[in-house]
Amino acid sequence: MRGARERATIPARARARKASPTSTPRVRNVRGADWQGAAERVTGGSRRTAARPRCPAMPEDVVRREPEGDEASERTRVPLAGGLERLLAVEPEEHALRRLLGALAEVVPAIDSVALLVREADRLELVAAVGLDEGAPAAIAAGLAAEVADSGTLRTTGRPGSPFPPGTRHGAGAPLLACAAPGALLAGTRGEEPLDADALLLLRVAAERAARTIDRARFARAQEDARETLRRAEGDLENRRRTVDFILGVVGHDLRNPLGAIHMSAALLHRKGALEGWQARAIERMRSSAGRMGRIIQDLLSYTRTRLGNGIPINPCPASFDAIARKVVDELRAVNSDRAIEIAVHGDPAGEWDPDRLEQVASNLVSNAIDHGDPAVPVRVEVDGDDAERLLLHVRNGGPGIPAEVLSHLFEPFARGPDEKSRKASGLGLGLYISRQIVRGHGGEVEASSHDGETIVTVHLPRRCVARPTA
Known part of the structure; x- marks a missing residue:
């Protein structure tokens, strides 16, 4: 995933707007109550929130324009419940990032481009994108993405610049919270108005899903790397065991004949040497020790036969x-x-x-x-x-x-x-x-x-x- 870039082109959408050129929009900070009100609009005013994800209050620099009269167009309306359902339906699996970004662009018509960046060393690398130009940079070190990744809070700005294509008027970024690597999910619009509270909520949900997908992919790679390391270690260990077993077999075989000569000589002296006292006792200890060594060597030979796959000979x-x-x-x-x-x-x-x-x-x-x-x-x-x-x-x-x-x-x-x-x-x-x-x-x-x-x-x-x- 690192360094990989996924791009797609968003289908053209209607750009018609009914905003009066003389009207002056009112702008205010979005608080937690506004998020709650956004959710209530799709449930007919009901205050029940069990069917939607809970979201904390937005930071101070997130702004939302309150349209006046019939100023809101189809492009700026976000079907919140349907959008949440669509985003949550994207499973955090391989190749899911592009589908997730595409789903976000589809459920929020105002979004023209989406970019997912993850920090690698001192820069943010682009890992998935929808609606960016072919010449968009593969990595950036500053700008909106860096501010979001470093602060861990949602940010919006006008004229966001890179990596958005020219003509992008407003941008927003949500951090990848609870992710092993810091990052940001950015969304840009060419519209005159910034993304509203509903769109920002969906952006944060998409960022959370992207963080889960990235972490799952990292864990899967780490698990596979661990398995491969274990396989190599087991292979090396088995090779060393077979080498040791082979050496034991050779040594045991080569020691058997000289040890047999020692044992036979000691037995012969014990029976016919006419030895007495300490000499007889010394010869008996020599014969007993040689016998014990012979049994150890026989055990080694039996062991190497089984370890090398030959098995112990059985003659019933x-x-x-x-x-x-x-x-x-x-x-x-x-x-x-x-x-x-x-x-x-x-x-x-x-x-x-x-x-x-x-x-x-x-x-x-x-x-x-x-x-x-x-x-x-x-x-x-x-x-x-x-x-x-x-x-x-x-x-x-x-x-x-x-x-x-x-x-x-x-x-x-x-x-x-x-x-x-x-x-x-x-x-x-x-x-x-x-x-x-x-x-x-x-x-x-x-x-x-x-x-x-x-x-x-x-x-x-x-x-x-x-x-x-x-x-």
């Missing part, structure tokens, strides 16, 4: 979840001898799944319950095979619970609870994310809830894996 075969769960519980009991881990299995635990991947899921969920649960409360693992179509795995632990703001993104990558520094935590925060990806790879889902001092993670698995084997 007949399996029993009873055996999977008991193996995981036995291993974790050995590592966490100070913690109570209970397991209960009921119903049919058989299905067609990838047992290695589901063992990884169960190990992640139970380890997480051990790390973040209350040590005084046993961790309970329940395998529910009562449903013929699906199997449920529940992992329960006691404790203060998980806040709602943490629970909502618990299964996101690198997610950590608010107590990560105060409790034992291992790994990178990828265990729950990888577990969810594995479960979804089987066609199932995993969810968590926390209330009444207990946190429950539930895995829903179909009896038969819907995923195809992946090489």
Whole structure:
């Protein structure tokens, strides 16, 4: 809209006048009572004003000529009610400014030209016009428009000058109130008489509608700019994430082989090195640390597969979840001898799944319950095979619970609870994310809830894996 100019030619109107050349018109200031009287003329003298917009009193420099006798011509009469209805019918939408200005010129026959100007820096730019010459300036810095925009009040003047065409005898301007950018709506007439109070009222209504249209257009552009900025930021973020994921995958893959050699060497020394005392303990710590590092690298590789769109390979075969769960519980009991881990299995635990991947899921969920649960409360693992179509795995632990703001993104990558520094935590925060990806790879889902001092993670698995084997 900025700098855009819209022009139209007003159809020729009758210029006949009956004013006596010898009569001397009386001129007086227009006050609020005169505005009220103008509205009453179109309602048959009724003082009810609910159907018309309320307008404040006009400023001191707005003048109105009182015609004497039959001096008023058809050109100077303004059908106020119809004019208001016509202006209010112009919706504040795109390309509405020209229609609004054209409507004002049509409902006020005395108006020969209309111009809408909006301030940009130190000048007022013409954004829409009706009845101006082709050579009218695109921007002005002074004159009636600047006075109206700076003062915020309605003004009238004789010989208004630019941007009106030559021959314009009287001009009036209404400010764009409540608009983000100051501006003015100007109307000019070639008639001998200035615009009367009814015409000025319609000018102010048109200015208010123009301000709404301009603000709506500005807000729409700002909203679209914000959306575009957000789209670009999201695109950049996704590109960076994919780059980081790719680097993690390369690093994890390259570290796996040398770390495997360290782990095997430590295991060999532990079994056949005939080491005792501090040497045996050092080798055992080395072997345990290498194993933990190996699990972290495996998590990184699984994460990068899902982030790069390859997914975690799932190779289903007949399996029993009873055996999977008991193996995981036995291993974790050995590592966490100070913690109570209970397991209960009921119903049919058989299905067609990838047992290695589901063992990884169960190990992640139970380890997480051990790390973040209350040590005084046993961790309970329940395998529910009562449903013929699906199997449920529940992992329960006691404790203060998980806040709602943490629970909502618990299964996101690198997610950590608010107590990560105060409790034992291992790994990178990828265990729950990888577990969810594995479960979804089987066609199932995993969810968590926390209330009444207990946190429950539930895995829903179909009896038969819907995923195809992946090489």
